[in-house]
Amino acid sequence: MKKSLHLLLLLFISLSCLPEPREPVNGVKFDGTxxxxxxxxxxxxAKIEFTAAKPLTEPGKIYVSDPYLFINEMGKGIHIINNTDxxxxxxxxxxxxxxxYDMAAKGQFLYADNLSNLLVFDISDPKTPKLAKxxxxxxxxxxxxxxxNIYFECVESKKGVVIGWEKVPMPEQPRCFR
Structure with missing residues (x-):
């Protein structure tokens, strides 16, 4: 009897050391991601590069400056397409x-976001755009x-600048929720 009481007490102590499951935030349960x-x-x-053509993989907005197209590649930059034919x-x-992620144009200028920065390109010659400002x-x-209504890892600014987000499996519920 004494031995089973010790085992029961040991089991109770070990179970009390397990972390408590967190309560859902705004009614949203953590699904492991x-x-x-x-x-x-x-x-x-800060690095802006003018490179050779790349295939479109995740196109966004399109701006037309006849006969050229400027097509946003989500999070990565802008394609320049000759649409003469x-x-x-x-x-x-x-x-x-x-x-x-965004761009707009007026006249000979193309405006693009670079996270928090606004870039202005001179596109008077769309074949060779130039960063104007x-x-x-x-x-x-x-x-x-x-x-x-999602859970996410809190940002740690010492790791750098956040340029995007990826959905991943997580072993425990993160502290941040939106």
Whole structure:
């Protein structure tokens, strides 16, 4: 009897040491997945490159400046396409811009976001665009994913600048929720 009482007491103590499951936040239960920030250094974010054409993989917005098309590659930059022959468009080049999701144009200028920075390109010759100006911290940036009712790892600014988010399996419920 004494031995079984000791075993019961030992079992009770060991179970009391397990972490308590967290309560759902706003009624949303943790499903074992969450969003993890993708970091880059400030130097990587600031680097704007004019490169050879790349295939479109995740296109976003399109701007038309006849006969050219400027097509956003979500989070990565802008494709420049010669559309003189719409049946056979020619992918000319790519402007690599980390954190680029939006763009607009007026006249000979193309405006693009680079996370919190606003970039202005002179596209008077679309075959050879030129960075005309960079306005630092012109666009507010949030340190949380662009989704609602999700769990995510809290941002650690010492790791760098958040340039995106990826959904990953997580062994335990993260502290941050949106």
């Amino acid at each position: 969450g969003y993890k920030p993708i970091y880059a250094s400030a130097d990587e974010v 719409p049946k056979n468009p020619e992918n000319l080049s790519f402007i690599a811009i980390t954190g680029n 960079k306005v630092a911290d012109a666009i507010p940036v949030s340190n949380y994913p662009p989704y609602q």
